[in-house]
Amino acid sequence: MKITAEGILGSAQKINNQRKLNENSDKSKADIKTDSLSLGKALNSRIESIEREIKEIQTSLTKNQIIREGIDNLSKNTSPEAMAEILQKTTYNGQKILQDFFGKDITPSLLMSKREEIQKLINEDVNSLTRIQVETDNIAASNLASGKKLESLVKNVNDIFKDASLSSGAISNLDADKVMRLIK
Numbered sequence: 001m002k003i004t005a006e007g008i009l010g011s012a013q014k015i016n017n018q019r020k021l022n023e024n025s026d027k028s029k030a031d032i033k034t035d036s037l038s039l040g041k042a043l044n045s046r047i048e049s050i051e052r053e054i055k056e057i058q059t060s061l062t063k064n065q066i067i068r069e070g071i072d073n074l075s076k077n078t079s080p081e082a083m084a085e086i087l088q089k090t091t092y093n094g095q096k097i098l099q100d101f102f103g104k105d106i107t108p109s110l111l112m113s114k115r116e117e118i119q120k121l122i123n124e125d126v127n128s129l130t131r132i133q134v135e136t137d138n139i140a141a142s143n144l145a146s147g148k149k150l151e152s153l154v155k156n157v158n159d160i161f162k163d164a165s166l167s168s169g170a171i172s173n174l175d176a177d178k179v180m181r182l183i184k
Contacts, residue, residue: 043139046139047139050132053132054153057128061125064118066092067101067118068119071114074111101118102114136153
């Protein structure tokens with residue numbers, strides 16, 4: 001076997017190239033681990049902020065639904081005494097929310113405009129919940145975040161829709177029959 005300087009240099013170059021490839025691959029693996037850790041932290045942070053958003057939306061939705069129920073009662077009972085009683089008895093967390101929402105004088109036109117206003121607020125709350133539901137479903141489907149916290153969050157969001165008895169018509173302005181025909 002003949003040993004030459006070129007052969008030794010060629011073998012050394014091959015070894016150096018292989019070593020560099022291994023180092024780059026180790027760096028890539030470390031970068032991937034670092035990226036997945038930082039992504040996991042970001043997702044966990046987002047899950048926590050979603051939980052806070054859900055609580056805020058639930059509070060707003062409950063309050064708005066109580067106001068809507070009060071408006072319905074005011075529409076049915078138009079005597080001044082009955083209206084005053086409804087304004088006094090419609091409360092949320094100890095506050096007379098219906099009275100705060102209307103003020104002192106209630107007219108039929110004010111009643112109609114406030115009904116439209118409260119329905120818009122309820123629709124905004126439902127749309128926010130729908131957006132959160134889609135986001136939590138996407139996070140769960142990504143398999144990047146897992147655990148009891150995420151499972152609990154997804155379950156809570158789904159339960160909100162189930163408990164609130166929100167129909168698909170209340171959630172979306174889309175006509176379900178037309179969507180089904182488009183899908184087919």
